[in-house]
Amino acid sequence: MERTFFIQLSILLSVSAESNQSAQFANSWKRIAALLNGVANIGMVELGEVQVAAYLSERKPMGRFFFRNGLPSVVAFPSGCKTSDCLTRFEGELSVDAVIDWFAMAVLNLPRIFYYSKESLGPRFLAKSSPHKVKVIFFSKTGERATPAIRQAARDYWNYATFACVLWREEEFSVWWNTFGVESAPAVVFLKDPGLKPLVYHGSVNDSWFLDVLEQNKQQELPQLRSLTSEELGCDARGYSRAGRDTLTWYCAILAGRLGPELDSMRETMRRVQETLSKSSELKAASEDEHSITAAVALKSKRLTLSWLDGETQKNYCFFYLNIESSYETCGPRRVPTDVPRLFIIRYERNATEDTFKVDKKAKSIWEFHQQEVDPAAQLSVTYNVSAEVSRIIQWMSNIIEDGDSRKLPFYRVKTPELVPEDAEPFWSRGPQGLLSKSMGTKQKIQRTIIRIYDYLGDPRIGPALLLGALMSFGSIWLMRTQQNRSVQSSQPSQADNGVG
Known part of the structure; x- marks a missing residue:
């Protein structure tokens, strides 16, 4: 992984007023290096390294090398920067907090934590x-x-x-x-x-x-089904099971509903279902039905996933699976005072023959085109309509899995609605380098232009050059006026001669 280079230029070996400042900053630099460990490559260059110091310094119009704010001076080479033209210089007060914050914001484009x-x-x-x-x-x-x-x-x-x-x-x-x-x-x-x-x-x-x-701990205990997590959870007809690509049949139990106390209560119930399935001893105590073990085995082998869905944000996906008259109580914008979360399970099945032998061919008609657009995995869904008891839910899921594994069910493929991204991109991540880094770059270019103008104004050659330019301008104006006067004077005698004749 390519990292940013972070360099301090010091004058520790020189006896001067600036060397005291470098010595005082030495402890701060150690702290900065410790904080940036693992994030950037840290280095220090002494002024005695003439070639390196000259390479990292600024240059006045007359060609003299200098450090604008004295020493120590802190510079950074952003990732991908190979020359001194794109290095970034720290211009503020030399403190640990100021240097670290500048480096994180301006160089690494990292967000602040407030x-x-x-x-x-x-x-x-x-x-x-x-x-x-x-x-x-x-x-x-x-x-x-x-x-x-x-x-x-x-x-x-x-x-x-x-x-x-x-x-x-x-x-x-x-x-x-x-x-x-x-x-x-x-x-x-x-x-x-x-x-x-x-x-x-x-x-x-x-x-x-x-x-x-x-x-x-990046995921919730009962993970949410989102566009970002659908493949990871194995709840995607375009993907594969969490158990691996060789698994042809797998299941995803999804709790759908609008955000609110009703959904929170049912999410807690599904967490207890997940915990019970994860512990075989509790499963035996919670259920007298031996067939309930089927769901625990499927969960352990990663053929079963439990998740929840925001029915309001993912309304198209929610209506697609809960295609019943009262689905508006669960999916889409709130229309009634009471929300009703619903649990449904999806059985996914892949055809091993079709996955192995895929033939690319152009669609000859609109019907063949739509046939090619369906998801590769077949889907069958069942909605749970019994009480929200942990043992009943486990028994229901086990019966569905046992039935789906033992019976030859229709291989029904459709095009599933896409899951909608639930978060807009943060402002600091937009664009190739991020909006923040672009604004920083623009600000830096303006500052460099102003500094360059200031440097030229301080150049001792600028006075004679301006004087010479003023003299040349005055001379050209005088020459033009002289030529105009001569042309006027030469035209007046010719007119007088014509009048006399």
Whole structure:
């Protein structure tokens, strides 16, 4: 993986006023290097390395090398930059926070993770975050910005999680203890499904440890079926089972409904179904029917997936499978006061022969064209209409799976509606380099142009050059006026001669 190069130019070996400043910045630079470890390649160049220092310096119009803000000077080569023409220079105050924030924003194009108070965390963060995303909250005693590694994780896991910071105050202990179970800082909290107990980790956060924990907890306990997760969950007729490409028959149980307390309650029930199926001892205690073991085996072998669907956002997908008279209670915009979440299961089946021998041919008619447009996996769906008891749901799913595995069912293929992306792209990720980096680049070009003009104005040759230009301009004007006067004077005698004749 190609990384950004981050370099400090120092004058530590020289005895001057600037060397004291470099020495004072040495400890800060060690802290900066530690924070950027794993994110960028760090280096330091002393002024004694003449060729390298000259290569990284700026050049005045007369060709003299210099460092505009003195030394130490901090520069960065963004990923893909191979020459000094595209390097980025830090122009602000040399502090750990300022340098790290500049590097994360202007060079790496990373998002900021904002701090919230106990009053603003609910309405400004929790309420505005997407319901399918895991909420990650950092509690800090110092109020420092999130490290670049954490901010990089916020960018990489943007589709799965959203991040916030909270400044820990002892007088607010009861608020955070009662809300999340946080008893001290530093701490990290993961908020997943509604009604699920927060996952709290106390102690300092190591970057590699945090990335491992984030990867393990990026999904909700009962994952949401989205355009991003459909193939990963095995709930896509254009994809394959989670058990592998060799698995020809698999199942996906989907709970559909509009966001609200009714859906939250049913999601909790489906989580208990999933937990019960995952633990064979609880399964035997929960059900007297031995056939219910079938669902547990299918879940363990990854032939069965449990998920939930936002019926309002994914209305076309929801109506496609719940094609009943009362489906408006579950799918699309809210029309009635009460919402009714519904559970249905889809049986997917692939034809091994068709997957092995695919013949590309052009459609001769509109009917053949539509036939080629269907999804490769056949689908049959069944809706659950009994009580929301864990044992009954498990028994129903087991009966469906056993029936689907043992019977020869119709191979019915259709074109499934596409799942709609539920989040717009963040402003910092639009375009090849991101909108933020483009704005930074434009700002940097304007600043460079102004600096270049300023440098030329400070060039000692500019005075004589301007004087010479003024003299030449004055001379050309004088010459033009002289020529005009001569032409007028020469024309006057000729007119007088003509009058006399």
